[in-house]
Amino acid sequence: MQTIYIGDIFSFLESLPDSCIDLAIIDPPYNLKVASWDSFRNEKEFLDFSFAWIDSMLPKLKNSASFYIFNTPRNCALFLNHLQGKAYLQNWITWYKKDGFSANKRRFNIAQESILFYTMDSKQYYFDSEIIRIPYDSTERIAHAYKKGILKNGKRWYPNINGKLCPDVWEIPSERHKRKLNGKIIKLNHPTPKPRVMIERMIQASSKEGDLVLDLFAGTGMTSLCARDLERKFIGCEKNKEYVDSSLKIFTL
Numbered sequence: 001m002q003t004i005y006i007g008d009i010f011s012f013l014e015s016l017p018d019s020c021i022d023l024a025i026i027d028p029p030y031n032l033k034v035a036s037w038d039s040f041r042n043e044k045e046f047l048d049f050s051f052a053w054i055d056s057m058l059p060k061l062k063n064s065a066s067f068y069i070f071n072t073p074r075n076c077a078l079f080l081n082h083l084q085g086k087a088y089l090q091n092w093i094t095w096y097k098k099d100g101f102s103a104n105k106r107r108f109n110i111a112q113e114s115i116l117f118y119t120m121d122s123k124q125y126y127f128d129s130e131i132i133r134i135p136y137d138s139t140e141r142i143a144h145a146y147k148k149g150i151l152k153n154g155k156r157w158y159p160n161i162n163g164k165l166c167p168d169v170w171e172i173p174s175e176r177h178k179r180k181l182n183g184k185i186i187k188l189n190h191p192t193p194k195p196r197v198m199i200e201r202m203i204q205a206s207s208k209e210g211d212l213v214l215d216l217f218a219g220t221g222m223t224s225l226c227a228r229d230l231e232r233k234f235i236g237c238e239k240n241k242e243y244v245d246s247s248l249k250i251f252t253l
């Protein structure tokens with residue numbers, strides 16, 4: 001399984017055997033009208049669609065599987081409510097995008113997206129907290145601690161050479177704003193590609209080499225590309241063939 005299927009996710013999911021996926025990374029429509037595929041007549045239509053794909057996807061995951069869902073904080077709250085009793089919420093991750101917000105002077109400017117991190121079982125799931133350590137922030141204090149340690153609860157604590165445990169707030173610039181030329185945004189072939197570093201973090205934390213990663217709503221296929229580069233298997237679905245990275249093998253449903 002190393003293919004992106006071109007077609008609708010519902011017929012794609014129907015064709016998948018049950019309990020075959022180790023990790024799913026799902027970046028679905030947000031109903032923010034950034035493209036025709038992101039435009040719904042009203043919230044009810046959007047939620048009916050969202051709950052339908054969630055319910056079609058869950059049986060395809062192994063009992064030991066994890067999944068991540070991107071969306072706005074409000075939509076994530078509604079998804080969380082729908083997922084009550086169906087899977088276990090491990091983290092509500094806040095993605096602080098750092099750049100490129102549309103200006104709003106009537107309320108606080110929106111600078112975040114949310115990511116729901118779920119597992120199918122409350123305890124039996126894979127998570128590698130070591131591989132996703134990130135650099136410490138307070139360099140002076142940490143530099144001191146590297147040399148002499150810091151006294152904590154009667155014990156001397158030394159920083160981990162690989163950095164701190166990854167928190168649930170991720171400061172990662174959006175892909176659009178990372179790729180600027182002379183300060184101007186370069187138009188990409190997809191309106192909302194996700195940053196490679198973020199997808200790699202999810203794959204490394206929640207899967208092992210050889211595991212099968214599901215890339216639903218694949219877009220450019222960023223999740224599949226990262227899975228391939230990290231020696232995982234992948235399977236994806238996207239309805240617009242022209243978005244998919246040309247290095248990925250595709251099959252039209």
Ligand SMILES: C[S@@+](CC[C@H](N)C(=O)[O-])C[C@H]1O[C@@H](n2cnc3c(N)ncnc32)[C@H](O)[C@@H]1O
Pocket residue numbers: 007008009010027028029037190192193194195217218219220221222223237238239240243
């Ligand atoms: C938010 S984007 C995903 C972007 C992707 N994470 C990336 O990094 O490139 C959502 C994608 O879902 C696709 N899509 C929307 N509805 C779909 C459906 N019913 N079946 C298959 N793909 C769909 C859209 O064409 C769009 O590319």
